[in-house]
Every structure is written in C-alpha cells, then in structure tokens.
Amino acid sequence: MDVGDLRKALDQDATQIVYSDELCLAVASVTETTARWIAQNLSERTQLVDTFSQDGSQADIWSRLGAIWKSIALSFAPAVSSSTSSEDSRIYLALALAKFERNLLAGLREHQDEASAHESEIRLLLFDLTTFTRIEDPRFYTLHAVLTQLLSNMISPTSPDPEDARIADRQMALYLSGRREDDVIIRLLDALDPKTNLATLHLIHNTTRGSPERLQLLLSEAGLRWVSRILARMDLYLEAHDGRFELCHEIISQFISNSLHPQLLNSLSIPNEPISPSQTTLLKILDAYLSSSHPNTSCPPSSPHSFLVPMFHLLAGYASTSMANVPDDARLPKVFEGLVLVCEGLSSIGLAVQARTDDGVVGDGGEEELVRTMKDNDDTIGVVKPLIEMLRQLDSFLPRVKPGASSSSSSSPLAESPDTAPLAGLKRNLVQLVGILSFNDTAVGDLVREYGGVQLILSMTEIDESNPYLREHALFATRNLMHNNPANQALIAQMDPIGVVADTGEVLPLPEKMRRHGQDAHIADI
Template structure:
C-alpha cells in the first residue's frame, strides 16, 4: 500500500535514507508515486493524510513534522561549503528532494489549514533553494527541475487562498524576502536564471505574493522589490520575441499597475537621474501603451496625466540635443520613449473620440460618459500647457534634421544614415503629426494655436510623398483637413498660396497646368 511505503520512509532517519544511492533512489521513487497519486486524487488528500498520520504515531508527530525534518537535512547536505559529494550522489539527492517537493506541493495546494501546518518547513526550503542557486548551480541543468519544484512549493505554501485567508503568511515572508539579507532573497537569484521553466514559476511566485494587495504590490517599486522589477523589465523585450509564455505571465504580474492606478508612481520609481529616461522606464511605457490600446476604464482623474510633463521633458531634451548639432548617445532612447508617449496619447484621444461619436449617435453606453481622459485631452489642447508649441517646434527641427525624400533618385544627407537610425525619426514625425490631427479634430481653438506657431505651412508641406516615411502623408492630410474645417483664417493661408507644381505618379513635381495657375488677384481673394 502506497501510504504504508511512504510513512516507512518518513519515519526513517534522513541520514539512513541517503546513506546509499540505492536507498535514496528507492525513497525518491516512492515519493514520486505518492505525489502523482495526490495530483490525480486531490479530493482524497484528507483520507491519505489521515492514513499517514495514523501510521507515524511518534510523539504526536505529523507528516508535516517529518517533512520538515527531511528539508532541514537536505538543506544541510546541499550546502556547497559543507562537503563534496560525487555527481551520482548529488543526482540521487536531487531526485529525493524532487519527490518530496512535488508531494508537499500537491498536498497543500489551495488548502489553508495544511499551509498553516507546513509553514514551519519554509526556512529549510528557502535555505535549500538558496544553496541550489549558488555559484554555477543557478545555470546547472541538473538543478533546474528542483529550482522549479521548490519555487512552486513556496508559492503554494505562502499564496493566499481565493477566500483571502493566509494573508498573514504572505505579509511576513514578503517582508523577509525584501529585507536585503543575502540568504533570504531567493527571488533575486531565481530571476538570474536563463531557464524558461524557472523564470515562469518565479514570475508566478512574485505574482502570488503581491496579488490582491495594493500595499504588497507597491513593494515592487521600492528597495529590494524594485531590483526584482528591474530584472524582469530588462528581459521583457526578449521574452516578447521568444513567445514562450514568459512575457504573458510578466504582463499579468504587472497588471495591478493599472488596477491600482500606479502608472506614475511606477514610472518615477524607475528613474535614474540625470538620465532623461532609463531602459526600464521605456519597457514600462510599452506595457502602458499595450494597456491603452485595448479597452480600459476611463477613470477621473486620469492616471496618465503625468504624460503631459513626460512628453514636455522628452520633447525639450530632443529639441536641445538636435539644435546643438552634437552627437548624443542618449537621443535614440529619448526618441523611443517619446514615440511611446505619443502613441499612448493618441490612443487616449481616439478612445475619447469614439465615446463622443457614440454619444452623438444616441448609442451611448454607461462607459461612454466623459471622464479623466477627456480632461487630459482638454489639457493637451490648452496653450498654457505648451504641448502644441512643442509639437510644432519638434516637427520643424526633425524636418531640418531629416528632410523628406520625394523619390529614390533624390540625393540628400540622409544617405549618411542607416535604416536603424532613420526609423525612429520617421516614427516620431508620424506620431507627432498624428497627435496634431487628433487634437485639432473639431477644435478650432487648437487649430488656431497650430497656425500661431507656424504649423499650417509645415503640415501642408508634409502632404507630399516622402519615400523615407510613406505613411506620413496620410496623417498629414487628416491633420490639414482638421486645420481647415470651420477655420476661415487657416483656409485663407491656402487661398493665398500659389501652386508651384503637380505631383506626378512617381512623386516627381511636374509643371502646373495653365488652367490651375492663378493671377495675383485670385491669390489674394478670400
């Protein structure tokens, strides 16, 4: 009977079990069978545990006491500073630890009273996890499965249940892990692993420790917790490309940023003065951009109001750098951050317009009422915020830095730049024009500001074909349409212009046909 085999092993002295390789492997096989049985018969766990406890009957010891004894012994023999074991002996001990870990992991999953019984094993399990992530072991394939199982065990041991019980365990141990003591912070060591499985369970572990609590989640943005967050953010771009599940789990881990409206706090926490923007902040902006591009609550005030100051800071840095004419290694990263901020603002603007359209059509829904995002767009349109001025000034500077190329035969200074250098500039120009188009839609006040800052002629010039930026023309046409709509002063600018040519099918400028040429009187006629 499996329960009898298991209690015979648990009753034995761990030193006797591991005395020979054969006894170690035999014990490992029994614990593996027991863990599989529990996994397949979760509703029979109580009966199975009762059989085990009745079989032990030694000084009122329970299965949890015996398991703790084994963990304490295993944490001792895996200490690399104690003594050296042969590779075969280590493999056998790993097999035993795997079996015990899977058994206890499956026994306590989702059952608070058993988590409470087993909590005394946590220090020994944590110590063992520390030893198997030490030195080269963190990257040793032999230890990957054990790192995974022990992390899952700790996660099951400490995670609060769906009913919210077990919060005390989480609070206590999260504080311990973030105390700054080297031996206690096993999470920072696990995050150094390059194994997909280890990364996944570690992300789940951190998510379980911080879920459903604003206070606990907030610890990820300060002290030791911030070092965990920075390590995760530093690898998100690679995980996104690999499509192995790590990015999705990490995004789920960071979802509470939006649930608790911590976007500004999180971004500020990742700052590193005097850097205008850090790599971690850039990755966070990508997560925020993903969030804003999908349906989301329209809270008031908007948790993204800080985007205004962020946009202004990055724009002013870009302007100063471009005007200096000096090489600036930081500028590409500033451009990348600015592109993400602009995309976020565009998403907010389009969401506002979509809600407005539904209200006008009579198909208004509960979530279509005006909120914080409409207030944010209103602030962007005000002259006092300086957003419109910076939009036009930065566009002018970028036009000088990267002139349009009307056709492939045209020789420009852009031949000195490679595609990698050109791409962020073209994306930035496109997003700047796109935001101008969104902000000027049905807003004469904003259209007037664009004209005052010399933006009308600039945007009109961008309606020409630009081989370096093929989609810029469409956004420029939309912006020009909005600038002209119900705005006689802007319309007058076009009326006073004299056509200099007609674009041919290949983008080349052809002479103006006679019937389109204007006299001076016609040009000045309103």
C-alpha cells in the same frame, strides 16, 4: 493507495537518509511514485494526509517533511561535510520530495498552513542551490524549477478571502525586507533555465494578483530590483514564445490597472539619463493598455496618466537640444522611441475622450482634464507649440525620402542605421496628435497657425518613403485645421499651387510648360 510505503520511507531518521545513497534513492523512489499518484487523484490528498498520521506514524506528515528538508538544506550548505551521500543522490531525493509536496499543497489552504512551518528550510535550500556556480549548473536546473513551484504553491493565496492571503502577506514582506539571505526571488529571476524563470514569474503573479497592498511592496527598493529584472528581459522572452513574456506583461499591467505606474515609472529612472530602458518597456505596456482598454464611460477625477504631458516636455526638450547641438548623440534614438510611445499614449487618450463626446457621454474626469492640459496655450503646460517645433526640427533632421529614392541619401546619421529606421515614424505620431487635438477645436487650429504649423503640416502631405502613413495623418490634420477656421482656410488659399497629383497620390512639381503659360492644372486638393 497504500500509505504504508510512504509512511515507512518518511519515518526514517532524516539525517540517516541524507547520509546514505541507498536511503536517498529509496525515499526518492517512494515519494516520486506518490507524487504521480497525487497528480491523478487530487481529491484524495486530504485523506492521504489523515491516513498517514492515524496509522502509527511517529509524527504527522508535515513534521516528517520538515525534518527531511532541514537535513537536505544542511547537506547542500557550502561548508558541508564530505561524509554525506553523493550530490546526485541528494539532488534526486530533493527533486522527488519537492514534486510530492508541491502536488500535496496545490490549492489547499489547510495544507499550506501546515507546510509553511518549514518554508524557511525550502528557502535556505534554494539560496544555497543558487550560490556560486550552482545557479549555472544544468544538473540543478530542474530542481531549481520544482522547488520554486513548491514555494509558489506553499505561499500563493488559494482564494480572494483575506484569511487565505495571510501566508502570502507574511512571506512577501519577508522576501522584500532587504535581507540578502531572504530574497531568493532575485536569484531565481536571474537563472538561466526558462522553466525556473517561468515558475518564479508564476509565484510573483500569484502573490500580487488582486492585492494592491502586496503589489505596492514591489515599489520598495528590493521589489524594484525584481521589477527591473522582469522589464529588462521582456524583449528576450518575447522571442522565446514560452509563456514568460505573457506572465511579465500580466505582472506589469497590474501596476497600470491599480494606478501605480506613475510611481513605478519615476522609480525606474536613472540619474542623468532622459529615459531608462525599463521606463521604455513600461511605456510600451502602457501604450498597449491605453489602446485596448478604454470604456465608454466617464473617468475618475484625476487621471493616473497625467505624467505623460510633462514627460513629453522632458523628452521633446532633450531631443530638440540634441538635434541642434549634439551630433551623433547615442541617447537620441531611445529618446525618439520614448517620444513615439508618449505620443501614442496621449493620442489614445485623446481619441477615447472624443469617442465619449461623440456618444453624448458628458465627462469632466481626469482624461478630459488631461486633454485640456494638452491644448493649453501656455507652451510650458500645453503641447501644441512643442509639437510644432519638434516637427520643424525633424523635417530637417530626418528629411523626406521621395518615392524611388534611397534612404541612404538622407543627411541624417540616424537614417543610415537599420536599428533606428522605424523611429523616423516619430513625425507621423506627432502629426497624428496634432490632428486629434485640433479636431472640432478652432482654438487649437489658431495656436498651430500662430506657431507656423499649418504650412509645415501641409508640406507633409507629400509621400515620404521613410514615414509610412505620414501623408494620411497630415491630410487628416490639415482637414481639422481648416474646419470652421476661416483664418486657416484663407492662409492655405493664399499659398501658390505646389504641383499636380500623380497616379500614386504624390504631389509632383508643376511642369515647366504649365508654369510658363499659366495653363490650368489639376491642383492638389488638400
């Protein structure tokens, strides 16, 4: 490539370029063409930079870029003089220049070191371009996105080497210092343009990946604003199918893999609320993590997930009080959703511990201790009694829907709302957790019997149209409660037959003739 045209364009006085429509368009044309050439010849970028400085240029390429960026940033300041070139010309110039430098920087630490000297000009420009109505003006959308890509390429570490992370360390600390003018990231997360959101998420992911120290910065007051924005938009991003959801998931999953999620969950709480929307989303990500990432090895001495037990107590206590005393509690569906997620997380941990036991892996780590805590007979510590009490209340609050019956016949106000219908599955999750905890553990079976849970769970072996798979989990739990537990076996044996098994698997009432004459019937074998 002939560097002469590029050198001629950039060597002009930066102020004159910005004040002239003709020069804006001319410089933009040259840098746009060069940006496309660089994209196809990445290996020749260093030679291009060296040639620019050796062939009689007034200054090196980085100094020239810095001077032009400074003039562009000043031209977009709110109090700018009207004697500058047209706004459209300056947008075109800034966009072309951003593409050029973005491509020039990508993955090259030596170029990052040089370009970081004018990072403040890029940040100032982004600040002004996201001020007032500009953040909602479609004319600026592409410029927002490309400038964010440039900023990302300027500060993202190019390798795991700590030396390559110096710029990221410095700039992340600056962005999260709490000063409004330094935090352009929060504005970019609020942008309406999906490409700007995507570029911003890439920047956050690139700068926090593999660095617990920089990830820890996101737990600061300013960092939590970023994280809250990310969590709040994940449902929207999931529907978009454009990569934003996956990036959000990657960013939040880093907190879990670095055992920072208990601190994050606590920081996301809202005063006087049992659970916040951001906490719920974090629990969803934790649920996916726990259900898919359990190696068959012993765990660390302290489980980072131990907060799930006190959270279960908190949510179960709120739900119990609400169901008993607060009709039409608007918070209750979200509390139920939180309980579902907490139960699923605890179930995943219980299954992982049991899998290690079955494979002969002797473990005394944090997850094993967490399971022992769940089984504790002190109901302020363990979860067995709260599980049974919650099931008993739910059995009345969300009554069983018989096959063929309409769910609208339920007396529960929640059952009438399509938005809350899936939360009826909470009974299934509670019964599943009882079944997991009672597997090969007669002490848990004794506790369940003591709290009146054996008969309760046995009653849930009937089909419930509002609770798919509740019957299957209840059958599994009943099996575990009876296994090697003569007292539970005797209790069930004393119970009167409850009916005959239909072809559908439903337990139906005994026919009148059978009850009257005491004829033998095929009794449900639980």
